[in-house]
Every structure is written in structure tokens, then in C-alpha cells.
Amino acid sequence: MVQFILLALRAAIPAGTPLLFGTLGEVYAERSGVLNLGVEGLMIMGSVTAFGVAYTTGNVWLAVLLAALAGGLLALLHAFASITLKVNQVVSGLAITMIGLGVSGIMGKQYIGKPLGVGFAALEIPVLSDLPILGSLLFQFDPLVYISIFLVPVLWFVLYRTRWGLSLRSVGENPATADALGVNIVVVRYLAVFIGGLLAGMGGAYLSVVYAPSWIEGMTAGVGWIVIALTIFAMWDPLRALLGAYLFGGVRVLQYRLQPLGISPNLLAMLPFIFTILVLMASAGEAMRKRIGAPAALMQPYSRE
Amino acid sequence: MRGIPTLEVEKRLTTPRWLQFLAPFISLVLALLAIGVIFQTLGVDPLYAYGKIFQGAFGSLYGLSETVVKSIPLMLTGVGLSLAFRARFWNIGAEGQLLVGATCATGLALAYPDWPKLVLLPMMFIAGFLGGALWGLIPALLKARWRVNEVITSLMMVYIASNLVNHLVYGPWKGPEEMGFPYTSKFSDAAQLPRLAWTRIHYPTLILAFLLAVVIYILIKQTKLGYEIRVTGENPAAARYAGMSYLKTVVLVMVLSGGLAGLAGVGEVAGIHFRLRYPGGISPGYGFTAIIVAWLARLNPLGAVLTSFLLGGLLVGGDAIQISLGLPSATIFVFNGTILLFVLGGDLITRYRIRFKWRMTN
Numbered sequence: 001m002v003q004f005i006l007l008a009l010r011a012a013i014p015a016g017t018p019l020l021f022g023t024l025g026e027v028y029a030e031r032s033g034v035l036n037l038g039v040e041g042l043m044i045m046g047s048v049t050a051f052g053v054a055y056t057t058g059n060v061w062l063a064v065l066l067a068a069l070a071g072g073l074l075a076l077l078h079a080f081a082s083i084t085l086k087v088n089q090v091v092s093g094l095a096i097t098m099i100g101l102g103v104s105g106i107m108g109k110q111y112i113g114k115p116l117g118v119g120f121a122a123l124e125i126p127v128l129s130d131l132p133i134l135g136s137l138l139f140q141f142d143p144l145v146y147i148s149i150f151l152v153p154v155l156w157f158v159l160y161r162t163r164w165g166l167s168l169r170s171v172g173e174n175p176a177t178a179d180a181l182g183v184n185i186v187v188v189r190y191l192a193v194f195i196g197g198l199l200a201g202m203g204g205a206y207l208s209v210v211y212a213p214s215w216i217e218g219m220t221a222g223v224g225w226i227v228i229a230l231t232i233f234a235m236w237d238p239l240r241a242l243l244g245a246y247l248f249g250g251v252r253v254l255q256y257r258l259q260p261l262g263i264s265p266n267l268l269a270m271l272p273f274i275f276t277i278l279v280l281m282a283s284a285g286e287a288m289r290k291r292i293g294a295p296a297a298l299m300q301p302y303s304r305e
Numbered sequence: 306m307r308g309i310p311t312l313e314v315e316k317r318l319t320t321p322r323w324l325q326f327l328a329p330f331i332s333l334v335l336a337l338l339a340i341g342v343i344f345q346t347l348g349v350d351p352l353y354a355y356g357k358i359f360q361g362a363f364g365s366l367y368g369l370s371e372t373v374v375k376s377i378p379l380m381l382t383g384v385g386l387s388l389a390f391r392a393r394f395w396n397i398g399a400e401g402q403l404l405v406g407a408t409c410a411t412g413l414a415l416a417y418p419d420w421p422k423l424v425l426l427p428m429m430f431i432a433g434f435l436g437g438a439l440w441g442l443i444p445a446l447l448k449a450r451w452r453v454n455e456v457i458t459s460l461m462m463v464y465i466a467s468n469l470v471n472h473l474v475y476g477p478w479k480g481p482e483e484m485g486f487p488y489t490s491k492f493s494d495a496a497q498l499p500r501l502a503w504t505r506i507h508y509p510t511l512i513l514a515f516l517l518a519v520v521i522y523i524l525i526k527q528t529k530l531g532y533e534i535r536v537t538g539e540n541p542a543a544a545r546y547a548g549m550s551y552l553k554t555v556v557l558v559m560v561l562s563g564g565l566a567g568l569a570g571v572g573e574v575a576g577i578h579f580r581l582r583y584p585g586g587i588s589p590g591y592g593f594t595a596i597i598v599a600w601l602a603r604l605n606p607l608g609a610v611l612t613s614f615l616l617g618g619l620l621v622g623g624d625a626i627q628i629s630l631g632l633p634s635a636t637i638f639v640f641n642g643t644i645l646l647f648v649l650g651g652d653l654i655t656r657y658r659i660r661f662k663w664r665m666t667n
Contacts, residue, residue, distance in 0.1 A: 273468075
């Protein structure tokens with residue numbers, strides 16, 4: 001039993017890593033007041049770019065870098081539509097998702113069924129990785145896992161302890177005041193959405209290069225949408241995003257661990273989505289109790305009147 | 306001294322009628338141009354692709370009939386979505402509501418194959434409506450009761466529905482004579498909708514879709530309920546102040562919106578496939594394409610009748626280029642996404658005026 005739990009934990013972290021990247025990014029975008037529902041599209045662009053680059057050049061680091069840029073570029077399209085043109089952010093985000101799914105499908109057709117010969121070597125943290133049980137449990141992951149974990153406190157610090165983070169939060173809460181104080185709202189929002197895109201692209205890269213090294217059309221399969229839910233669950237806080245991502249990673253793992261028990265795999269595949277709805281309900285309750293809400297200016301384009 | 310040339314965006318006080326009517330078409334043309342650029346970048350010859358699309362959708366009687374076939378589910382679902390979007394309820398889950406509608410109708414068709422046609426088929430439509438309505442009701446209640454974001458819940462319900470259909474067609478409902486395919490057995494004759502000769506146009510569903518478009522149009526424009534829906538969408542605070550119940554409005558809107566998507570699902574199983582199949586085999590994303598149908602029609606149910614033919618044609622043409630150019634089925638999403646983005650931008654020209662001005666400098 002202990003073995004089972006440890007193995008599940010060990011598996012939950014890689015399963016949660018694409019979610020963590022994506023959620024950290026969406027936290028930044030939404031904190032600035034821009035809802036980006038295009039995460040699914042951004043991630044899958046990251047997946048196809050990363051696989052293509054890794055497959056042709058053999059360089060996994062370059063693959064992750066370009067995947068991040070692909071996510072960032074597509075996110076800028078959403079930024080242009082929602083910040084500059086001030087169109088409806090829900091619909092624009094949907095459009096971004098569709099464009100990402102479609103373009104990645106065309107780009108990736110040549111890679112279907114091709115094995116990826118390269119990958120990241122597990123990074124064993126010296127000394128700590130030799131610890132019994134805990135060593136293999138916590139200190140023998142691929143470098144991207146550590147990067148995502150490292151990003152959590154960094155992004156938290158930037159958001160809560162730096163001037164720019166204060167600007168970002170104020171733009172999302174009360175843009176008129178921020179504007180009066182001399183914050184350039186357009187620049188801050190563009191940057192936040194771009195950062196969100198970079199991180200979503202990295203999450204997508206993790207899927208196609210590390211988690212399931214292959215290209216399958218539509219391989220994100222709803223991960224991007226779970227990210228949107230996780231952002232709410234995380235109450236727009238990078239630290240809570242870590243908790244949420246691994247929790248959902250665990251649910252994804254559970255789905256496969258329960259299969260040998262003879263439950264229909266299709267019914268088990270519903271689990272993450274049912275869990276998402278339940279978690280959203282719980283978060284809504286918690287938010288009401290603690291009076292924590294979405295950034296006040298979320299989804300509201302800003303114009304000086 | 307003339308100063309520097311600048312583009313200035315100013316709000317229009319009134320929108321000329323011709324512009325309101327023309328804006329979606331301008332957006333559509335611009336979107337098709339942009340898609341051409343995307344295709345070119347991805348190494349697909351856009352002119353050849355567009356030629357094939359047009360030829361496939363409108364170039365032959367068969368193509369035209371298939372365009373009508375695909376417009377039926379788009380019309381039903383699009384009309385329902387225009388109602389939901391008017392209340393600013395973001396029902397992104399029409400695809401799931403459609404699948405559940407198809408599932409409920411299938412359940413009835415498989416359980417009572419011997420009922421007379423005139424009883425069984427209407428019952429299947431009612432079951433499909435109820436199934437879709439139930440699937441739409443869940444996000445509505447969660448939103449109205451606990452303020453849970455409906456975009457995510459309605460979409461999660463799509464994944465759940467799609468896994469439910471998979472479970473049924475791979476498991477308990479799998480037809481023993483279907484040679485291992487994930488299909489149910491073929492429906493009895495009583496559960497099959499009649500079609501126009503030589504085509505797959507299941508006209509009873511088409512007529513139903515027309516009628517419902519008119520009904521929903523009247524509901525929105527002429528009734529108190531329609532007025533409440535519009536106020537709830539445009540100014541929820543005012544709606545609350547006027548004593549309108551958000552719960553009641555949203556529940557009603559989603560019962561209708563989900564129900565109509567459910568009817569579309571019934572049409573697909575009873576009029577096209579005569580069986581339930583894996584989700585992608587029932588709907589190539591009609592529920593998502595219908596979002597564009599509704600938006601392109603500026604949320605006008607009668608407009609949705611027109612735009613559903615347009616997007617139906619695009620789906621048929623999309624199938625044609627998939628075959629002739631070897632493109633993946635996801636290609637249609639490039640069309641959907643880009644058109645949606647441009648239609649969204651197109652709304653701007655109706656609300657704002659862009660002027661070229663010489664700004665004076667001191």
C-alpha cells in the first residue's frame with residue numbers, strides 16, 4: 001500500500017507538470033485582467049513545435065525554447081484582440097484554441113507515428129537522490145520538472161514583492177487607478193499575456209517531448225481547459241498552483257492505476273473532468289467564504305473615458 | 306501646417322443598417338484571406354484549396370445536398386446558442402449536449418424497435434431534447450447557484466459526454482454484428498427518419514430546425530421572457546434590480562439551448578447514421594462550429610439559418626480538401642478559429658469608426 005502511494009506520488013509530479021506550467025502562465029495573464037481561454041491552443045502549439053524541433057535537430061533545449069515562443073506568439077494574437085481591439089475575451093480565447101488545434105494538426109501531420117529518439121536525462125540531485133525512498137521519489141526527475149518548481153517561488157516573488165508585480169496586480173484590480181499612477185496598462189497586459197503564452201508553450205513541450213514523447217493530433221486533450229479551472233482553484237496564486245497541479249496530476253495517474261481493477265477505461269477517463277467540476281464548486285464556496293474573488297477587472301478592456 | 310497623420314478610432318453613435326448587415330460578410334472575406342495566408346505559410350496552395358472547397362460544397366448537386374445535410378445540426382445548435390449567448394451565458398458545451406441527445410434517442414431506438422414509426426421517432430426527439438437539456442442544465446445550475454464559471458463546466462461536460470458515448474459503443478451497447486467497430490446495432494426501420502430522394506437530407510429535422518428558428522426569434526423579439534433574457538445579458542445589475550430571477554432566466558435559456566443541441570444529435574443518429582457511433586463519427590465538432598454560426602449571425606436566430614448553410618458548405622468543402630490535399634481533420638479548426646476571430650473584429654466596425662486625421666502638433 002505504501003509502495004502504491006509512493007509510486008502514485010512519483011507519477012503525479014510529471015503528470016502535473018504541464019498543468020503547472022500552464023497554470024502559472026494563466027495566473028499572470030488573469031492577474032493583469034486578461035482572461036485567456038486559449039491555453040489549450042497555446043499548449044498544443046508548444047507540443048507540435050517542440051516535437052518538430054526535437055525530431056529534426058535532436059536538441060531538446062532548443063525544442064522547449066521554440067515551443068515557448070510559439071505559445072507566446074499565439075498568445076500575442078489574443079492580446080492584440082482583447083487588449084487593443086477590446087473584443088470579447090471569451091470568444092477570442094476560443095478562437096485561439098481552435099487556431100492552435102488546427103494549425104498544429106497541419107504542422108504535425110508529418111510527425112504522426114514517428115518515435116522521438118532524444119529526450120532529457122533525469123537530473124539526479126547529488127546526495128539527496130541517494131536517500132532511501134525519498135531519493136528516487138523526489139530527486140530524480142527530468143530538468144523541466146525542477147524548472148517548473150523553481151518558477152513557482154520566482155513568479156510568486158515577482159508578483160507580490162516587486163514593483164512590476166504590484167503594477168501587474170493593480171492593472172488587474174483597478175486599471176483606472178493604475179493608469180492615474182502612471183502604469184502603462186497596455187504594456188503590462190501585453191507582457192502578462194505573453195508570459196502566459198511562453199509558459200503554456202513550455203507545458204505543451206513537456207507533453208510531447210517528456211511525458212509522452214510522440215506527436216498525436218489533439219494530444220493536449222483538455223489539459224489546457226483544466227488549467228483554466230486550476231487557475232481559479234489556485235485563487236490566482238502561484239504557490240497554490242503547485243498544489244493544484246500535482247493534485248490533478250494525481251487524478252490523471254489514478255485514472256490509469258485503476259484500469260487493472262476492471263473499470264471501463266472510458267468511464268475512468270471522465271475522472272479528471274468530473275474532478276474539475278467538483279473542485280470548481282469547492283473553490284467557489286471557499287472564495288465566497290473568504291471573500292476572495294477573481295481580479296476585479298478580469299475580462300474588462302480598459303479605455304480612458 | 307498639417308501635422309502628423311494618425312488613425313483615430315471613435316465610437317459610432319448609431320450604426321447604419323447596411324453596415325450591420327454587411328459587417329459579417331466583410332469579416333468573412335477578410336478571414337478567408339487570412340486563412341489563405343496561413344495555408345501558404347504551412348505549404349498548402351490556398352487558391353487550389355479554395356477552389357476545391359467551393360467545388361466540393363457548391364459545385365455539384367451532391368455537394369449542395371451534403372451542405373444542407375451538415376447545416377441541419379448547425380442550424381439547430383446555432384439557434385440554441387444564439388439564445389444562450391444573448392443572455393451572456395457562455396455555453397461552450399453544445400457538442401456534449403448534442404452527443405447526449407444522440408445517446409438518449411439511441412437508447413429509445415434500441416429498447417423499443419417495434420414501436421410504430423409515428424410514435425417512436427417523436428419520442429426519440431423528445432428524449433434527445435431532454436438529454437441535451439439536462440446536460441445544459443448542470444452548468445446553468447452551477448453558475449446560478451454557486452457562481453461556477455460556465456465556460457469550463459459546460460466544456461468539461463463535453464469530455465464527460467464523449468467518454469460516455471465511447472463507453473457505450475465500445476461496451477454495453479456495442480452491436481454484435483458490427484464486426485468489432487465501435488457502433489451500436491443498426492436502428493429498426495421505425496427509428497429511421499425519411500430522407501429526400503437520392504440525398505441524405507433528413508427533411509423532418511430540417512423543417513423542425515426552420516420552425517424552431519422562427520419560434521426562438523419570436524421568443525427573443527416579442528415576448529417578456531425574451532426581453533428578460535436580453536436585459537440579463539446586457540445589464541445583469543439592472544435585471545436584478547427589476548426583480549428578474551437570474552436562476553429562472555439562465556435555467557430556461559440552457560434548457561432550450563441544450564435541448565436544441567440534443568435535437569441535432571437525434572437528427573444525426575436517426576437521419577444519417579441509423580446507429581450510435583464513436584463521438585467523432587457522430588459529430589465532427591458541430592457544437593463548436595455552431596458557435597461561429599451564432600456569432601456570424603450576430604445572435605439572430607433567423608440569421609443563423611443562413612449562416613448555418615455557409616458553415617455547412619465549409620464543412621463539406623473541408624472534407625473535400627482533406628481528401629485531395631491529404632490534410633488532417635483538424636484543418637477545419639483553422640477555418641473555425643480564424644473566422645471567429647475576424648467576425649469578432651468585424652463587430653468593431655459596426656461600433657467604431659476609423660478615421661484618418663491630421664493631428665496638429667505644437
